[in-house]
Amino acid sequence: MDTDNSHRTDELLLEKQAIAWFTRMNGRPSPADRGDFEAWLAASSDHARHYDKVAALWSDMGTLSAVLGASESEALAAPLERIRALRRERGRGRAAAGAVLGLVLALCLGWIWLDRPHLFENWRADQVTTRGEQRMIVLADGSTAQLDSDSALAVDFSAGLRRVRLLRGTAFFEVKRSEAPFVVSAGQGEARVLGTSFEVAANDEGGVTVTLASGSVSVELPQSREAVVLNPGERVAYGGHGLGKAEAVDVAEVTAWRAGRFIFDDMPLAQVLTRIERHHRGRIVLLDSTLGRRHVTGNVTLRDSAAALAALQSSVGFSVTTVGPVTFVSP
CATH class of the missing domain: 2.60.120.1440 (Jelly Rolls)
Incomplete structure (x- = not known):
């Protein structure tokens, strides 16, 4: 039973990673992103299997690169219009339409989470x-x-x-x-x-x-x-x-950020990482709530978020794993 649960957890994690990579690589990937993606793809045949599965499902919707090249409103409108078209087509059952809808929502939300986490707020x-x-x-x-x-x-x-x-x-x-x-x-x-x-x-x-x-x-x-x-x-x-x-x-x-510094005293690590993330290209995901509640003190640069994270890692002692634009922090 435990083995089955572990397998399902691993499969779910790989699926999320594949969706994140598919979203990123069909957006505006940097040369570093492409290198990291090739390394992730070559690390395991399971990576390639999950990525190909996401790509195959999405092919029914048209390429994501054309969508992400448009404005934010068009990026959301185009997939939804494709869903309406699929619903009008004969011979497609509700299950197929539902699967496609789920994938579209996952990819659009994944893109928003990675590249435009405050998309709707920014419109205001x-x-x-x-x-x-x-x-x-x-x-x-x-x-x-x-x-x-x-x-x-x-x-x-x-x-x-x-x-x-x-x-x-x-x-x-x-x-x-x-x-x-x-x-x-x-x-x-x-x-x-x-x-x-x-x-x-x-x-x-x-x-x-x-x-x-x-x-x-x-x-x-x-x-x-x-x-x-x-x-x-x-x-x-x-x-x-x-x-x-x-x-x-x-x-x-308190206002040291105006000069590119972040000074914190007895602050929960989760809050510190959230502040550093605002200066970081990509997302920082904390995987352990107990670690996040640990109080820390320090003075780091905000001009180089990678250096700030490395300094924090050195003083606190946690693991950092980077998957494309997402950085995972764990005990």
Whole structure:
């Protein structure tokens, strides 16, 4: 029984790897990707078998390379149109259509997960940074917003209110003084100022932290009517637990990302890897939750995510396995 379960697990893993490789190789693979793919293919006949199976199933849909060469909307629309065409064709049963639909969804979602993990969120944004990119944005009122890697910002200015929404990631704002309030919304709360310098950071779990560098900022949760006013050098967090208490922090350490560094103290490894991933081309997948809860301290570069991961591996001691664009971290 255990042998059968182990075999099914191995087969499922190989199938996922084959789908990931098929998606990548029919997208925009780099020379390094091609080399890694050839090495993976040659490592086992089972790799080639699963890859050929995925390719054969997909051939009924047309080549993925033509789809991924189009815009994001076309990339999703084209396979769906092919599914509709298959349904109209006579002689095809529901089982065949369902199998093709499952493959299309797996490949499209695989492509989104690898290359466009925040595709739909980015459509709502006015400013977006990709992984490994930082950008300084000058807003209409002369205020500036420095976006960290893999961040998204929506801007909505009116005559009496300057509002921006941090959809994802981290941004450092230097607000030009004005009678019109400057409001940064993130998660379930907002930070309201007239003129100041501060950072807003949103994590993937819906938590938000606001750190004040200069001036004054009021952090509010409109639904619960909770509020706290920060002084320079203070930070507050909010999320599903409500609004926390203000605490003193080293602003230079918190905002070290602006100079290409990531300084962390007694932070769970899972959170550290998530931050490094925002500067990494590809995905970092943590395979062990216990390892992810281990607290670590360090100071790594964000200019070279591979070097940051290697430094972390050296100090913590974990295994790293790279399969094309996906890096697996395990005990």
